[in-house]
Amino acid sequence: MIRFDGISKRFPDGTLAVDDFTITIPSRTTTVFVGSSGSGKTTLLRMVNRMVDPTSGSIHIDDDDISTLEPVALRRRIGYVMQNSGLLPHRTVVDNVATVPLLTGVSKREARAAALDLMDTVGLDRALADRYPSQLSGGQQQRVGVARGLAIDPNILLMDEPFGAVDPLVRSELQQELVRIQKDLAKTIVFVTHDIDEAFLLGDQVVILKTGGRIAQVGTPAEILANPADEFVDTFIGAERGRRALSIQTVNGKEVVVDGTGRLAGILRSPTPESGRSA
Amino acid sequence: MTWVLANLGQIWELTVAHVLLSIAPIVLGFLLAVPIGWFAYRFRVSRGLVLTVCGLLYTIPSLALIVAMPTILGTKILDPLNLIVTLTLYAIALMVRTATDAFDAVSTDVIQSSTAVGFGAWRRFWQVELPLAGPVLLAGLRVVSTSTVSLVTLGALVGMSGLGYLFTNGYQRNFPTEILTGIVGTVLIAVVFDILLVLIGRMLLPWARVDDAARRGAGTARVKAVAA
Ligand SMILES: Nc1ncnc2c1ncn2[C@@H]1O[C@H](COP(=O)(O)OP(=O)(O)OP(=O)(O)O)[C@@H](O)[C@H]1O
Numbered sequence: 001m002i003r004f005d006g007i008s009k010r011f012p013d014g015t016l017a018v019d020d021f022t023i024t025i026p027s028r029t030t031t032v033f034v035g036s037s038g039s040g041k042t043t044l045l046r047m048v049n050r051m052v053d054p055t056s057g058s059i060h061i062d063d064d065d066i067s068t069l070e071p072v073a074l075r076r077r078i079g080y081v082m083q084n085s086g087l088l089p090h091r092t093v094v095d096n097v098a099t100v101p102l103l104t105g106v107s108k109r110e111a112r113a114a115a116l117d118l119m120d121t122v123g124l125d126r127a128l129a130d131r132y133p134s135q136l137s138g139g140q141q142q143r144v145g146v147a148r149g150l151a152i153d154p155n156i157l158l159m160d161e162p163f164g165a166v167d168p169l170v171r172s173e174l175q176q177e178l179v180r181i182q183k184d185l186a187k188t189i190v191f192v193t194h195d196i197d198e199a200f201l202l203g204d205q206v207v208i209l210k211t212g213g214r215i216a217q218v219g220t221p222a223e224i225l226a227n228p229a230d231e232f233v234d235t236f237i238g239a240e241r242g243r244r245a246l247s248i249q250t251v252n253g254k255e256v257v258v259d260g261t262g263r264l265a266g267i268l269r270s271p272t273p274e275s276g277r278s279a
Numbered sequence: 280m281t282w283v284l285a286n287l288g289q290i291w292e293l294t295v296a297h298v299l300l301s302i303a304p305i306v307l308g309f310l311l312a313v314p315i316g317w318f319a320y321r322f323r324v325s326r327g328l329v330l331t332v333c334g335l336l337y338t339i340p341s342l343a344l345i346v347a348m349p350t351i352l353g354t355k356i357l358d359p360l361n362l363i364v365t366l367t368l369y370a371i372a373l374m375v376r377t378a379t380d381a382f383d384a385v386s387t388d389v390i391q392s393s394t395a396v397g398f399g400a401w402r403r404f405w406q407v408e409l410p411l412a413g414p415v416l417l418a419g420l421r422v423v424s425t426s427t428v429s430l431v432t433l434g435a436l437v438g439m440s441g442l443g444y445l446f447t448n449g450y451q452r453n454f455p456t457e458i459l460t461g462i463v464g465t466v467l468i469a470v471v472f473d474i475l476l477v478l479i480g481r482m483l484l485p486w487a488r489v490d491d492a493a494r495r496g497a498g499t500a501r502v503k504a505v506a507a
C-alpha cells in the first residue's frame with residue numbers, strides 16, 4: 001500500500017506542481033494517474049522513489065514514512081520504467097536488464113541468467129541479449145525497460161508513460177503484455193499516462209488529475225464511465241464514453257449495433273432459431 | 280636521404296625524447312581536465328569562470344610561459360619540468376571545454392533513469408556519466424595529443440631535447456633536409472599517437488561504433504524514404 005497524505009510540491013522556480021494531494025494506492029493492483037500535460041503526474045510518481053521530495057505532506061509505503069528511508073536504497077527496491085526507456089546505451093540488453101541486481105551485489109553470472117529469464121517474461125527473443133539498445137526497435141526497447149524494472153522482483157513498479165513513444169499497434173501489444181504480466185505477478189503498479197483509453201484498459205483504479213495534481217475523480221473505470229463526477233471528467237472521458245455508448249439501429253429490417261461515433265460495432269443476434277440458422 | 284641514414288641513431292634518440300616529453304602533458308592534462316570539466320558541468324555557477332580562465336590560459340604565448348616557468352616553479356632553466364608543466368597547462372586549457380561539453384552531451388533521460396533505478400552519485404559518475412562522455416572526451420584527447428606533440432618542438436628553443444632540435448640545428452646550418460626530417464618525424468609521432476588513441480577508444484567504447492552505425496542507418500533509411 002502506498003499512501004499520499006496532503007502532498008504538495010512547489011519547485012524552486014515557484015511552480016506549484018502538486019497541491020494537497022491525498023490518495024491510497026492499494027497493494028497488488030494497478031493505479032493509473034491520467035491527466036493532461038503538466039497536471040503533475042510525473043512529479044507525483046517521482047515522489048514515490050524520492051526522485052522528488054514533497055514540500056509538505058507525507059508518503060507512506062506500508063508503514064514506513066519514506067522521508068525516513070535512504071533514497072538510493074529505496075530506489076533499488078522499486079521498479080521504474082519511463083518513456084524512451086532510459087536504458088544505458090553502453091550496455092548490452094542483458095546487462096541493462098541486470099542493472100539493479102548488479103548494483104546490489106548479485107554476481108554477474110547469476111544476474112545474467114535471471115535477466116535472460118526475464119527477457120522471456122516480457123516477450124523478448126533471447127537472441128537480442130547481446131545487442132545494444134540502439135540496435136533495437138522502440139517497442140523492443142520498452143520491453144527491455146519493463147524487464148529492467150522487474151529485475152529485482154520489486155513489490156512496487158512505477159511506470160511513467162512507458163508506451164507513450166511507440167506506434168499504436170505496438171502500444172496495444174505492449175499493453176496486452178502488461179495485463180498478462182500483471183495477472184501473473186500482481187505488483188503494485190503506479191502507471192502514468194495521458195491516454196484515457198490506456199488508463200481504462202490497465203487501471204484497477206483510475207485517478208483523473210487536473211492541473212496542480214488536483215483529483216477530479218477516483219474510481220474503477222466502470223464507476224467513472226457510469227458516473228463522471230463533473231463536467232471536467234465528462235469532457236476528459238467524453239470521446240471514450242461516446243465510443244463506448246452503444247445503440248441499436250435498424251438497417252434493412254436487421255438490427256445492428258453502432259457505437260457513439262456512428263460506426264458499426266456489430267450485429268444484434270436475437271435468440272430466435274431462425275436468425276440463429278441464418279447467422 | 281643519406282643524411283638521414285647517417286644520423287639514424289641521433290634521430291631515433293630525439294624521437295624517443297620527443298615521445299617521452301609528449302606523453303606526460305597529454306596524460307596529466309587529460310586526467311586533470313576531466314574532473315575540472317565535470318565540475319564546470321555539474322556546478323553551473325563555476326562554469327563561466329572555469330571556461331574563461333581556460334580560454335585566457337590558452338592565449339598566453341607558449342614560449343613566454345616556458346621561459347617564465349623557472350621563476351614560477353623555482354626549477355633550473357634546463358629542467359624538462361618547465362616544458363612539461365607548460366604543455367600540461369595548455370592541454371588542460373584545450374581539454375576542459377571539451378570535457379564540459381562531453382558531460383553535457385550525456386542524455387539527461389539516461390542520467391535520470393539511472394538515478395531512478397538506484398545509482399548513487401559516485402557509481403553513476405563512473406558507470407554512466409564517464410563512459411557515456413567517452414566518445415567526446417576521446418575526440419578532445421586526440422586534439423590535445425596532436426597539439427602537444429607539435430608544441431614539444433618548442434622545447435628546442437630553450438635547450439630541451441626532442442625533434443625540435445632538428446629545426447633549430449637545421450636552421451643554423453641552413454640545411455633544409457634536417458628541418459624536413461624534423462617535420463616528418465613530428466607528424467609521424469602525432470599520427471601514431473592518434474591511431475593508438477582511436478584503437479584504445481574502440482576497445483573501451485565498443486558501443487559507440489554501434490550507436491554511430493545505428494544513427495547512420497536511420498539516416499540512410501530516412502533519405503531512402505524521402506527519395507522513394
Ligand atoms: N524540475 C522542475 N522545476 C520546475 N518546474 C517543474 C519541474 N518539473 C516539473 N515542473 C512543473 O510542474 C508541473 C507538473 O509537471 P509534471 O512533469 O509532473 O507534469 P506531467 O503531468 O507529468 O506532464 P506530462 O504529461 O507532460 O509529462 C508542470 O507545470 C511543470 O512545468
Ligand SMILES: [Mg+2]
Nearest residue numbers: 041042043160
Ligand atoms: Mg510526465
